[in-house]
Amino acid sequence: MSDILEVRELRAYYGQVQALHGIDLSLREGSVTTLLGANGAGKTTTLRSICNMIRFTGAIRFDGIELSTRSTEKLVRLGIAHVPQGRGTFTRMTVEENLRLGAISRNDERAVTGDIDRMYAHFPKLKERRSQQAGTLSGGEQQMLAVARALMLRPRLMLLDEPSFGLAPLIVRDLFGILAKINREDKVTIMVVEQNAELALELASDAYVIETGRIVMSGPAAEISNNEDIRKSYLGY
Amino acid sequence: MELLTNQILAGIATGSIYACMALSVVMIYQAIDHLNFAQGEMATFSAFVAWQLMRWGIPYWPAFILTVTISFAAGVAIERGLFRPLANASILTNVAGFIALFAIVNSVTGMTWDFTIKEFPSPFGSSQFLGSELINSHQAGMIGVTGLLLAFLYCFLGFTKVGLAMRAAVSTPESARLIGINVGWMVALGWGLASSIGAVAGMLIAPVVFLEPNMMGGILVYGFAGAVLGGLSSPAGAVLGGLLVGVFENLIGTYVPGAGNELKLPIALALIILVLRFRPDGLFGRNVVERV
Numbered sequence: 001m002s003d004i005l006e007v008r009e010l011r012a013y014y015g016q017v018q019a020l021h022g023i024d025l026s027l028r029e030g031s032v033t034t035l036l037g038a039n040g041a042g043k044t045t046t047l048r049s050i051c052n053m054i055r056f057t058g059a060i061r062f063d064g065i066e067l068s069t070r071s072t073e074k075l076v077r078l079g080i081a082h083v084p085q086g087r088g089t090f091t092r093m094t095v096e097e098n099l100r101l102g103a104i105s106r107n108d109e110r111a112v113t114g115d116i117d118r119m120y121a122h123f124p125k126l127k128e129r130r131s132q133q134a135g136t137l138s139g140g141e142q143q144m145l146a147v148a149r150a151l152m153l154r155p156r157l158m159l160l161d162e163p164s165f166g167l168a169p170l171i172v173r174d175l176f177g178i179l180a181k182i183n184r185e186d187k188v189t190i191m192v193v194e195q196n197a198e199l200a201l202e203l204a205s206d207a208y209v210i211e212t213g214r215i216v217m218s219g220p221a222a223e224i225s226n227n228e229d230i231r232k233s234y235l236g237y
Numbered sequence: 238m239e240l241l242t243n244q245i246l247a248g249i250a251t252g253s254i255y256a257c258m259a260l261s262v263v264m265i266y267q268a269i270d271h272l273n274f275a276q277g278e279m280a281t282f283s284a285f286v287a288w289q290l291m292r293w294g295i296p297y298w299p300a301f302i303l304t305v306t307i308s309f310a311a312g313v314a315i316e317r318g319l320f321r322p323l324a325n326a327s328i329l330t331n332v333a334g335f336i337a338l339f340a341i342v343n344s345v346t347g348m349t350w351d352f353t354i355k356e357f358p359s360p361f362g363s364s365q366f367l368g369s370e371l372i373n374s375h376q377a378g379m380i381g382v383t384g385l386l387l388a389f390l391y392c393f394l395g396f397t398k399v400g401l402a403m404r405a406a407v408s409t410p411e412s413a414r415l416i417g418i419n420v421g422w423m424v425a426l427g428w429g430l431a432s433s434i435g436a437v438a439g440m441l442i443a444p445v446v447f448l449e450p451n452m453m454g455g456i457l458v459y460g461f462a463g464a465v466l467g468g469l470s471s472p473a474g475a476v477l478g479g480l481l482v483g484v485f486e487n488l489i490g491t492y493v494p495g496a497g498n499e500l501k502l503p504i505a506l507a508l509i510i511l512v513l514r515f516r517p518d519g520l521f522g523r524n525v526v527e528r529v
């Protein structure tokens with residue numbers, strides 16, 4: 001399989017402070033990759049760099065296209081959906097408007113309506129609440145909405161920043177089940193940042209571990225979850 | 238009773254102008270979190286443009302539409318040229334920008350068209366509306382045109398793709414960019430719309446107050462009052478606030494003994510402060526409890 005995303009020598013900065021010190025990553029097309037690490041390790045910063053939301057140096061190529069010269073709103077149109085940490089829901093708009101917004105850069109209005117119905121099939125709760133303001137949904141429902149909104153782009157690559165944050169274990173299982181299904185059926189490549197390493201490694205085929213802005217470990221997810229030393233020293237379980 | 242109805246209808250007529258100004262102010266406030274003090278001067282300038290076009294022989298309605306279009310372009314240009322570069326500057330820098338804009342537009346208007354008052358035509362005339370004693374036809378026209386304008390905006394913002402993108406961009410810019418919306422252009426579009434709405438207000442009120450470079454000064458104060466009363470977070474609230482201020486103003490002028498023309502403004506404003514004392518987000522302002 002070819003790599004859909006390639007990150008080389010990524011160094012990112014918040015003002016004078018350097019947050020990433022040369023990250024290298026490759027995502028195989030159609031895979032699920034997880035990026036693990038402690039608080040403040042640089043996971044969010046890595047995703048933000050991919051979407052060009054922060055100053056960085058290095059190369060980031062999507063399908064061979066260099067992303068660093070494209071603005072955030074333009075590179076989204078290549079098919080990169082980003083569910084940011086804290087979901088980024090449009091809280092004052094209805095559930096259905098949020099879904100429509102996910103497809104706002106598409107030009108096939110007809111198909112959009114069909115896709116909204118598909119999302120309601122994936123997430124029946126959202127259908128019940130379709131005309132409710134998104135801000136009034138529960139945390140779990142909002143997370144579902146964020147994922148559904150990202151899918152409305154018909155993305156080729158989906159970046160998820162801690163989708164399990166604040167969700168009850170059962171809901172997390174549900175959500176990860178849906179992600180696996182989306183990956184399998186719609187061939188969406190997924191990169192998921194997680195604190196919940198155990199579950200993420202179950203879902204993912206590849207894994208990277210990041211510590212203070214550097215990749216300290218990478219390989220097949222199964223290998224990493226089977227290695228007790230890594231688990232103990234980096235993943236804390 | 239007839240006096241009351243009459244005063245309320247007249248209040249709604251001037252109130253619809255305040256409502257337009259309130260709406261312009263709120264549109265820009267939502268996009269960039271600043272109050273545009275120059276909104277009134279921009280509207281005055283637009284009214285002068287219309288006046289000039291008519292002097293050149295263009296009939297009223299084509300001149301009206303041309304003015305709305307020119308104002309839209311000017312609003313976009315002001316955002317691109319002046320306020321976009323200030324987007325990350327401090328509040329005070331922005332305030333200075335608005336004061337500069339106010340002074341520049343005001344003096345350019347004065348220099349171009351001088352400060353003598355001019356008559357501005359009304360396409361509706363000033364006879365009694367449908368023979369009724371309650372309201373004249375220009376007042377009815379102000380209400381009608383404002384109503385059409387609001388209906389258009391409601392459909393645009395509520396039911397079109399660009400309207401949806403615009404609302405998303407001003408409510409949560411970061412997320413909007415992540416779904417492919419060009420937030421910068423949406424803010425510029427907001428300026429263009431605000432400027433067009435102000436132009437409509439200016440052209441509608443000019444026959445009543447006469448055209449001169451400072452004609453919108455007092456009206457913008459009422460517009461601000463309406464926006465604050467209705468809630469700066471809510472375009473619909475701003476419109477209702479503007480209408481209420483218009484009605485208040487008239488009723489106070491008529492029924493409060495001795496209020497007359499001099500005191501109705503302070504009394505109306507005092508009443509608004511009283512309302513805000515109990516509803517700080519305005520009558521219709523949303524103070525949604527958002528989950529984090």
Ligand SMILES: Nc1ncnc2c1ncn2[C@@H]1O[C@H](COP(=O)(O)OP(=O)(O)OP(=O)(O)O)[C@@H](O)[C@H]1O
Nearest residue numbers: 014017019037038039040041042043044045046085
């Ligand atoms: N806006 C910011 N300004 C300055 N420094 C920042 C900013 N955001 C993050 N940082 C710093 O960059 C480093 C990496 O942060 P990042 O948000 O990428 O961590 P993370 O791995 O996503 O952590 P978490 O699991 O807590 O979300 C941290 O040291 C953090 O303090």
Ligand SMILES: [Mg+2]
Nearest residue numbers: 043044045085
């Ligand atoms: Mg993070």
